[in-house]
Amino acid sequence: MADDQTDEGAAEGSAPKTKFKLIIAVVGVFAILCGGASYYFLFMRQKAEEKHAEAAAVPKPPVFVDVPEVLVNLSNLPGERVQYLKVKIALEVKDSPVVAQIQPSMPRLLDIFQTYLRELRIGDLQGSAGMFRLKEELTRRVNAAIQPNQVNAVLFKEIIVQ
Template identity: 30%
Template sequence: MSELTDPTDAAATQSSKKGKLLPILLGLVGAASLGGGAFYAVYTGLVLSPNPDQPTAPAHVVKDFSFVPIDVITISLPPQSGARFLRFAGQIEVADSSLETMMHMQPRFIDLINTYLHAVDIDDLREPAALIRLRAQILRRLQMIAGDGHVRDFLITEFILD
């Protein structure tokens, strides 16, 4: 004859499994509740709110800068390039304390950008990441001729291949 399992043993095993899962489940729910509550308290300023005497602008926002414009530069492209010209314009972000000096250097900046754009291969300009590389290369060159701490960023405001 075959052995029959006792129904009381099966019920005991099942309740034993539930007894092991209950504390884990309660712990997860409690941790999620506490985490959500802590996030809400910090987010709304109930806890760790900034000092009202200090400005509330984030630390990474820089307020002492100006822009030196780079007017439109038009470069004729070779006939085999598939485009007739490149129109390019930008803005150089400089420290406010350096604005006057950097404005005097504007012709040098324009010459640098013009020379660099003439040296870039037209196929490189058609790649998806071309503007990112172009911006980084020009920024690095501007920083080198301006000196340390003067040029903070370079913004491309117009880039047209036609």
Template identity: 25%
Template sequence: MSDTAARESAPVKRSRWPLAAGLVLALVCGTGGFFAVRGGLVPVLGNDAAGDAERPASRPLAEVAFVPLEPIVVSLANGRHLRFTGELEVAPAHSSQVERLRPRIMDVLNTYLRALDESDIESPGALVRLRAQMLRRLQLVTGEGRVRDLLVMEFVMT
């Protein structure tokens, strides 16, 4: 057997230098990161102490009134029922005006909810889409600027 054949068949020893260099580099970076966060050089999400100085002062809440809506039960095509209860968020100055329009509001909501299919209600983003549609209809009935938001208290299909 020749020397070249013996060298080719012998196992090749790999250098452990890259493994050792990687471990040392990881240790140095981990230590540096720890001291950077601990010293406050890097802000940490959710750390209230680091961000208190940068937060703007909270502003006072706007005056608001809520007008409760009567529960609505709607029959769907397959014999199931939808129960909806909500409240309207209005400015206190418009509260009595919106209260007087409650029969019209209930009519609009009843008409809209009865036109829905079960597939419209069961889709993943259905409640957000339906809420936006109902709010837009309520704003048309009550007049622009009177109803700020529609709060859904109950939306159950039985």
């Protein structure tokens, strides 16, 4: 009987030690997995994204089309002195094939610019808000004239009001 009690005590004493070892092993494996995942997401993933970004196609620089200089007199009330507007414009397009398609439409674009600019008053050109509205309106009119092609922006190279 004494031997039976020692066998039961040994079995009970070894069970908590094996459970403790098992818990330590599971926590250790979990810590290693978490550390590996953290390392990947913090360091390796950024390198993979950088390689992917480098592999992406480098965007082409835009192409600019110079429009001949436009000189118009501004709209004014009778009796006021005549004021003139001189504008040098460049059109920003995506790539050079669009330039070849825009060149035949250049007389139409000049006509659109002149007819619109002649209707402006000096107050329409005041401040940066006036210049922004002018740029947006010219871009909209150019895009309507050269459809299906598109101009990204109308850029002012020189503007003189006299």
